[in-house]
Amino acid sequence: MLAQMRQARILEEVHRSGGVRVSNLTDILGVSDMTIRRDLELMARKGLLAKVHGGATAVDTASAVEPGFAAKSGRETAEKQAIAARAASLVRPGMAVAITAGTTTWTLATHLAAIASLTVVTNSLKVAEVLYAQGRPDLTVVLTGGIRTPSDGLVGPIAVHAIKSLHVDMVIMGVHGIDERAGLTTPNLLEAETNRAFVDSARRLVVIADNTKWGVVGLSQIAPLDAVTTLVTDDRLDAHAVRVLQERVGEVICVPRVDAGRPFSASELDSHHHGGANGEPAYRVH
Missing domain, CATH: 1.10.10.10 (Winged helix-like DNA-binding domain superfamily/Winged helix DNA-binding domain)
Known part of the structure; x- marks a missing residue:
């Protein structure tokens, strides 16, 4: 041939x-x-x-095109593992946590096994599958209904109605794109509406996204950068993006990639950081 x-x-x-x-x-x-x-x-x-x-x-060439789960799951796997491990350390026993659909949040789900007495609300079939497989009596999983997306998320009026009736401590959200002007975006209009409901239901918005999401703009905005409490990303994010995010986001946590075949050690979750307002870190390098 x-x-x-x-x-x-x-x-x-x-x-x-x-x-x-x-x-x-x-x-x-x-x-x-x-x-x-x-x-x-x-x-x-x-x-x-x-x-x-x-x-x-x-x-990905168009703002309204949404890649499927299989297509996205093979991208930036080392970055996603590092980001997921660090984001999981923000979750405390006894919390009610919402987790949106996506391959980074799916990776996160595998890191929640050691956290006791969790209630997880999710619109992700993949995330629910991982959590159900753990077979834990102290883990409650609430799966919203809705219309299935290419990313195996459940979206639309049914999902929104279910989410609006709940109040969670934290929503951990994966996004299609992050941009200085557009904020957090997705190519799927129904997913944007569903994710906005998650933001409204939570005390804290944690976004987990690798460096390739910066500068990507989907069709519909989920939330502006100012709405983000914490962004967990990798250390390949460029300097301009870091400066913008330091000004707009409550806290930016950058983590190094996990080497293939090597677990993410506890010492790598310890931070040295540059201080922000009220003694809280505005930017951490892990």
Whole structure:
């Protein structure tokens, strides 16, 4: 098969499912993984797809396009693990916590096993699945109803109605994009409405997002930057973004990526920080 024909087939698979793995492409095309990796490298340089660990995903080109869960789950995995581990340390035993849909919040769910007596309200089928699998008698999971999104979230009037009847200590939210002017955004109008209901129901808004979300603007705003109590991100966020966020967000926590195969140690959760108002840290580097 000619290289152009092979790459056209790869692109077709990416557009069909939102993402592909090298191992699957070698089976489909009958070539070596080295050949596939070279194809993906070339196509990524042309802007036709985005390379991720073990494969590739579709490139997000429009503010109203929402990638599927499978496509997003392979992106920035090390950053998501570090962010999720740090965000979990903000959760205390006995809390009622809301968790929105997304791959970073899904990663977070796996880090909540050691926290006792939790009540978790979520509109994420994936998050609920992880929490139910823990089989804990001291863990209460409230799953909202609603219309299913490509990210396996439940949104719309039913979800909003359920969320508005509740009051939680904290909402931990993943977002499609964060921008200096647009704030927190999503390409899904119903998801924006649902997430706004989560914000209104919580005493504290914690946003978890890796550095690639900065400058991305979806179709609909969830909340302005000023509404964010704490942002947990990774240490690859650029200096301009950090300056903007320091001015607009209550607290910005940056964490280093977790090396593959190495757990996130407790010592890495200890911070040194630059002080903010009233003795509270405005910006922490972990």
